[in-house]
Amino acid sequence: MKSILLIVLDGLGDRPNPVLNNRTALQAAFRPNMNYLAAGGQTGQMHPVKPGIRSGSDTSHLSLLGYDPEKFYTGRGPFEAMGLGLDVRGGDIAFRANFGTRKENGEISDRRAGRISNGTELLAKDLSMNIDGVDFFVKAGVEHRAAMVMRGDNLSDMVTDSDPHEVGMKVHEISATGKSAEFTAEVLNKYLKEARKILDAHELNLERKKHGEPPANELLLRGAGLAPKLPLFREKTDLKGACISGIPMVSGICRLAGMDLINVIGATGKLDSNFSAKFAAAFEALGTYDFLIMNIKATDVAGHDGDAIAKKNAIERIDRAMEGIQNHLDDSVICITGDHSTPCVTKDHSGDPVPIVFNTSGIRKDSVKLFDEISCSGGAHNIMSGDVQRILLQLSDRAAKYGA
Ligand code: ZN
Ligand code: ZN
Numbered sequence: 395m396k397s398i399l400l401i402v403l404d405g406l407g408d409r410p411n412p413v414l415n416n417r418t419a420l421q422a423a424f425r426p427n428m429n430y431l432a433a434g435g436q437t438g439q440m441h442p443v444k445p446g447i448r449s450g451s452d453t454s455h456l457s458l459l460g461y462d463p464e465k466f467y468t469g470r471g472p473f474e475a476m477g478l479g480l481d482v483r484g485g486d487i488a489f490r491a492n493f494g495t496r497k498e499n500g501e502i503s504d505r506r507a508g509r510i511s512n513g514t515e516l517l518a519k520d521l522s523m524n525i526d527g528v529d530f531f532v533k534a535g536v537e538h539r540a541a542m543v544m545r546g547d548n549l550s551d552m553v554t555d556s557d558p559h560e561v562g563m564k565v566h567e568i569s570a571t572g573k574s575a576e577f578t579a580e581v582l583n584k585y586l587k588e589a590r591k592i593l594d595a596h597e598l599n600l601e602r603k604k605h606g607e608p609p610a611n612e613l614l615l616r617g618a619g620l621a622p623k624l625p626l627f628r629e630k631t632d633l634k635g636a637c638i639s640g641i642p643m644v645s646g647i648c649r650l651a652g653m654d655l656i657n658v659i660g661a662t663g664k665l666d667s668n669f670s671a672k673f674a675a676a677f678e679a680l681g682t683y684d685f686l687i688m689n690i691k692a693t694d695v696a697g698h699d700g701d702a703i704a705k706k707n708a709i710e711r712i713d714r715a716m717e718g719i720q721n722h723l724d725d726s727v728i729c730i731t732g733d734h735s736t737p738c739v740t741k742d743h744s745g746d747p748v749p750i751v752f753n754t755s756g757i758r759k760d761s762v763k764l765f766d767e768i769s770c771s772g773g774a775h776n777i778m779s780g781d782v783q784r785i786l787l788q789l790s791d792r793a794a795k796y797g798a
Contacts (some may be wrong), residue, residue, distance in 0.1 A: 395684070395790060395791060395792065396725055396726050396727050396754060396789075396790040396791070397680045397681075397683060397684055397685070397686070397725060397726045397727070397790070398633070398685045398686065398726065398727045398729070398786045398790055399676060399680060399686050399688070399722070399726050399727070399728050399729070400458065400685070400686065400687045400688070400729045400731075400782070400786065401676075401688050401690070401716075401728070401729065401730045401731070402455070402458065402644075402687065402688065402689045402690070402731060402732065402733050403690050403693045403709070403712065403730065403731070403732050404451060404641075404689055404690060404691045404692075404693055404694035404732065404733055404736075405451075405693050405694030405695075405697040405698070405732060405733070405734060405735065405736025405743065406420065406693050406709075406731070406732025406733075406735070406736075406748055407732050407734065407735025407736070407737070407744070407746050407747065407748035407749065407767055408420060408697065408702075408705065408735060408736070408737045408738060408746075408767065409735075409737040409738075409739055409740075409744070409746065411702040411737075411738055411739060413702045413703065413738075414702050414703075414706065418766060418767050418768075419693075419696070419702050419705035419706040419709060419738065420706075420709055420749070420766040420767060421764075421766040421767070421768065422702075422706045423706045423707075423709040423710045423713065424710050424713070425709060425710065425713040425765060426713065427713045427714075427716045427717060427719055427720075428713055428716075428730060428751070428765035429763065429764050429765050430720060431719070431720075431728060431730065431751050431753040431765065432751045432753075432762055432763060432764055432765035432769070432770070432773075433759075433762075433763045433764075434753055434757075434759055435751050435752050435753030435754075435759055435760075436751070436752045436753070436757060436758065436759060436760050436773065436774045436775060437749065437750065437751045437752075437760060437762040437765065437769070437770040437773030437774065437775065438750050438770055438771075438773040438774055438775025438776055438777060439747040439748065439749060439750065439767070439770055439771045439773070439775070439776055439777075440731055440732075440747055440748050440749075440750040440775070440777050440778065440779055440781075440782065441747045441777070441778045441779065442454040442457065442732075442733055442734040442735075442747075442748060442778075442779050443457050443463060443778065443779060443780075444778060445745075445747070445778075446745045447745055448734070448743050448744055448745040449463075449733070449734050449743065449745075450734075450743065451641075451643060451644065451694070451733050451734070452467065452470075452473040452643060452647065453467050454733035454734050454779055455643075455644055455647050455687075455689070455733055456647060457778070457779040457780045458687070458731075458733065458779045458782055458783070459627065459647070459648070459651060459687065459783065460627075460630065460631065460780065460783035460784075461624055461625075461651070462780060466622045466624060467622070468551075468619050468620050468621065468622050469617065469619035470490065470617060470619065471487075471488040471489055471490055471541075471551075471617045471619025472486065472488040472543075472619045472620070472621035472622070473643055473646070473647075474488075474490055474541055474643075475488040475489075475490075475533070475541035475542075475543050475646075476642055476643050476645075476646025476647065476650075477541075477641070477642055477643035477646070478533040478534075478535050478540070478541045478642065479533060479642040480531055480533045480541055480543050480646075481531075481646075481649070482543055482621045482646055482650070483545065483621060483650070484621055484622060484623030484624060484650060485545075485549070485620070485621060485623060486543050486544065486545045486549075486620075486621040487545075487549050487550070487551050487578065487618055487619070487620055487621070488541060488543045488544075488618075488619050488621055489541065489542045489543075489615040489616060489617060489618055489619075490539075490541060490615075490616050490617045491532070491539070491540040491541055491542050491613055491614060491615050491616070492505055492506060492507075492538050492539060492540065492557065492613075492614040492616075493506075493507045493510055493514055493534075493538045493540060493610035493612070493613060493614075494506065494507055494538070494557075494610070494611075494612045494613075494614045495507045495508070495608035495609055495610065495611060495612065496565060496590070496611050496612035499564075500564040500565055501561075501562060501563065501564050501565075502558055502560075502561055502562070502563060502564070502565055502612065502614070503561055503562075503608065504561060504608045505538075505557070505559075505560075505561060505614060506537065506538040507538050507608050507609065507610035507611075508602075508607050508608040509537050509538055510537060510538050510602075510607075510608075510610050511537055513598045514534035514537075514538070514540065515533075515534040516596075516598055517532075517534065517593060517596060517598060517599075517610060518532040518533055518534040518540055519532075520592050520596065521542075521589050521592060521593075521613060523585075523588065525581055525584050525585050525588065526581050526584065527546050527547070528544050528545065528546035528549070528581050528585075529544065529545045530542065530543070530544050530585055531543045531544075531545070532613070538610070540613070542613065542615060543621075544578075544581075544582070544585075546581075548574070548577055548578075549577075549578050550570070550572060550573075550574055550575035550578045550620075551575075551578075551618040551619055551620040552570060552571045552572025552573070552574075552575040552578075552618075553568050553569065553570055553571060553575050553578050553579050553618050554566060554568055554571060554579075555568070555614075555615055555616040555617070555618075556568050556582075556586055556613075556614060556616075557614035557615060557616040558614075559616070565586075565612055565614070567583060568582045568583050568586070568615070582615070586613065586615075589613050590611065590612065593609070593610065593611040593612065593613070594609075594611050596611075598610070599611055621650070622650070624650045624651045624652075626651065626652035627648075627651040627652055627653050627685075628652060628653075631685070631783070631787070632792075633683075633684040633685040633792075634682075634683050634684045634685070635648070635651070635653040635683060635685040635686070635687070636648075636653055636654040636655070636656050636679055636682075636683045636686055636687075637649075637653050637654070637655050637656065637686070637687050637688075637689075638656045638658055638661070638672055638675055638676055638679070638686065638687070638688040638689070639655075639661070639663070639687075639688070639689040639691075640658075640661035640662050640663030640664070640667050640672075640689070640690070640691055641663040641689060641691050642663075644687075644689040648687065653687075654683070656675055656679055658671050658672050658675045659671060663691040664691065664692065664695060665692045665695055665696065665704060665708060667690065667691070667692055669690065669692075669711055669712050669714075669715035669716075670714075670715040672688060672690065672715070673688075673715045673716050673719070676688050677718070677719075677722060680722060680725065680726050685786075689733075690712060692708040692711075692712070693705055693708055693709065693712075693732070693736070694736045695708075696708055696738070697735075697736025697737060697738055697741065698736060698741055698742065699738075699741070700739070700741040701738060702738040705738055723753055723754050723755045724755045726754065726790075727752065727753075727754040727786055727789045727790045728753050728754065729750065729751065729752050729753075729782065729786060730750070730751050730765070731748055731749065731750035731751070731782070732748035732749070733748075733779075734748065735747070735748055746767075747767075747771075748767070749765060749766060749767050749769075749770035749771075750770065750775060750777070750782070751765050751770065751773075752775075752785065752786075752789055754789055754790070757789065760773050760774040762774075
């Protein structure tokens with residue numbers, strides 16, 4: 395049976411840009427391989443999540459993998475923690491966190507510890523511990539940002555923040571807001587007490603004080619979220635699946651779904667990522683796996699930067715890197731799309747649909763010849779990301795019969 399390769403160019407969709415003579419980055423790019431797939435395949439536009447919804451990468455990828463975000467998306471906490479590279483498992487409680495500065499009387503004098511830029515990973519490492527059977531993991535992010543995950547039995551996300559959200563206020567004691575959350579609140583307060591001792595005595599903070607800089611001596615927690623327990627992808631679809639991604643959030647979602655992660659050296663999740671190495675790894679893995687999802691982040695990065703030329707260049711490099719993709723159409727169903735639009739003119743995600751192309755040998759092609767937002771809107775499909783899985787199963791002759 396045919397394998398499936400789902401290529402997600404992050405933030406691919408765009409709007410006409412004056413810098414490119416009112417074309418989108420995709421329209422302006424030299425993209426012979428993408429156009430080849432469009433000319434011989436089925437195209438269309440795809441609404442990430444639902445028409446008009448401006449989705450994040452987390453909700454879109456859940457949906458692309460066939461997990462309804464309305465059912466399985468439990469808030470930013472767990473997905474941001476995955477984004478920082480924490481191993482988040484179903485049932486974990488995750489928090490967004492800041493390193494802040496606490497005065498001796500408990501008041502917060504700076505919620506960002508002077509926008510500390512160095513050494514927070516050392517603090518984070520020392521804040522991972524076990525208390526009363528609960529494991530705590532902390533990972534530092536950019537500047538003062540961090541995430542914390544707790545893992546254990548009988549945990550709940552119905553707890554308040556310790557972050558007072560304004561300076562001059564005392565750090566809050568955490569309390570339960572819902573049923574059976576008392577133990578979680580109690581162990582969190584114990585943990586924060588321990589964390590304060592460690593942070594107050596930490597060499598990095600003693601050094602900062604010596605230099606007149608605000609110490610990062612309080613881990614301010616907010617937005618508790620329960621990591622969803624996803625039904626395993628293998629059980630749901632009967633497909634052996636794997637993921638190739640330079641960004642930890644997408645890898646984290648695939649790991650939650652029980653898929654294998656394929657590490658590619660040089661896959662950075664940035665503009666300088668080694669696209670050729672990723673495609674080579676994907677083509678090779680098609681022999682081992684029924685389903686592969688590959689995320690390339692560079693297009694989203696350029697969109698957020700508002701750099702239409704960089705986005706066009708990234709698309710051209712991606713197109714070159716997929717050279718030879720047409721040799722896999724006999725054995726595989728290939729799909730290229732985005733997880734949402736990130737127009738260079740708005741520098742953020744938009745609710746505009748994204749172009750999508752399906753191709754495999756023997757497919758009933760439509761009349762579209764080019765792969766871009768405008769051309770594909772006249773193609774065979776007008777679908778939501780939740781439909782993509784079903785169409786891939788059908789094109790690879792795996793769809794179960796509906797009725798007699
Ligand atoms: Zn995205
Ligand atoms: Zn983005």
